[in-house]
Amino acid sequence: MIVNLMVVEIRIYGLEGIPEVKPGDDLATLIIEAADREGIGLMDGDVVVVSQKVVSKAEGRVVRLDTVQPSRFALNLAEAEGKDPRLVELILREAKRIVKARDGHIITETLHGFVCANSGVDRSNIPGEDVVSLLPVDPDESARRIRDRIREIKGVDVAVVVTDTFGRAWRVGQVNFAVGVSGMKPLIDYRGVLDAYGYVLKATSIAVADEVAAAAELVMGKVSRIPVAVVRGLRFIRGEGSARELVRPIKRDLFR
């Protein structure tokens, strides 16, 4: 095999073999062990991409629906949209406002400011009947904790991106988005920078954390048990960062 060290190259590894995550589990340890088992280890400058599902499980953000008492409003909305009222109750508790409810879909703005279906409340990839996961309360903080703990245990400085799969305006299909970020600037601002021909770029700011999230989904999939990916070789701007930087204030949103 020819290896050309000058090639601009990124590798994305999917970490298999992470056991079922339970409340209180130390995700950093599980991630380090899985990376070691696969022979890739974690290295300085890696970006560790973690599905919100395992973060929520570790943080106990999992709810049995039979413990939920729906409000009158939840009952009505559930009937209108043909959904489980207990699920709708949780969707409403996790929402700042309803963006649209129609055809059996409820799109909300979550307490964090993300716009997505069902406030991120989700039934998939959880063991047990009628159990759902909620998004982490503060996904940036979740990312920061995993990052700090990896540094503590393994002595390496990684960035961490917590992701969830959302639909989009104008486009069919969902993609992975960054909902929590630590250790990288989520945006690369090219405004004022010269392009390869000396033209000053005007309106370009790249949401690199969202692109990393999308890239990681390519190895994670929805039905394989790969809740964590390691992105190696990415040139990114270090910094604490926050996924909140990726939330567009409504007043400045021209895309809807």
Place this chain on the structure above:
Amino acid sequence: MIVNLMVVEIRIYGLEGIPEVKPGDDLATLIIEAADREGIGLMDGDVVVVSQKVVSKAEGRVVRLDTVQPSRFALNLAEAEGKDPRLVELILREAKRIVKARDGHIITETLHGFVCANSGVDRSNIPGEDVVSLLPVDPDESARRIRDRIREIKGVDVAVVVTDTFGRAWRVGQVNFAVGVSGMKPLIDYRGVLDAYGYVLKATSIAVADEVAAAAELVMGKVSRIPVAVVRGLRFIRGEGSARELVRPIKRDLFR
């Protein structure tokens, strides 16, 4: 170096050294040569991701603004938004409708159905003063031609994704999207599929072509001359495919 062949792994290579592309250039040849020079070659199952900029250049979709005569409407809109009237004229010619014009930004639905700033008309990364590029007339067809030609010259079956960088509703920052696809299904439909716990997935359809586009941007950047990336190791569904499958019909769009 430990190489574990069982690791789920994707590699993304940025192809440097592609010369300035001119109308009529054979992109497939330039891509094959660049991949060979970097020692990676092109292989069956690779996804070749190509920036629309070089596709547009090869197809002669480049316009000198001094050849453009703005209409009365373009003059008015240009004045309102503080833009060059000749640029606005091209934006309008490439648009089906204006989604929003405000604060110096013009968001349109392009003739292809994509919603983006300036109908995809763009000044960056083109040599010469006051020269802009337009999106390819039929980016799926552009992708198909590159794919067919790579098969013809090199005998390998790759998928090709043509990309452009768009803003998004609800989110700050731009990401790379698929505007042309050939050789892969742009969507993976998980509806009805069982997750790892036997739960039937209901609403999940992943826009894998958009995720591939986003992933490739991580090596392409905006100021480096890397207009092409090769994604290797991706498991995707073969098929002719079309980026039009990623355009959401307005009636079914709940995200705005």
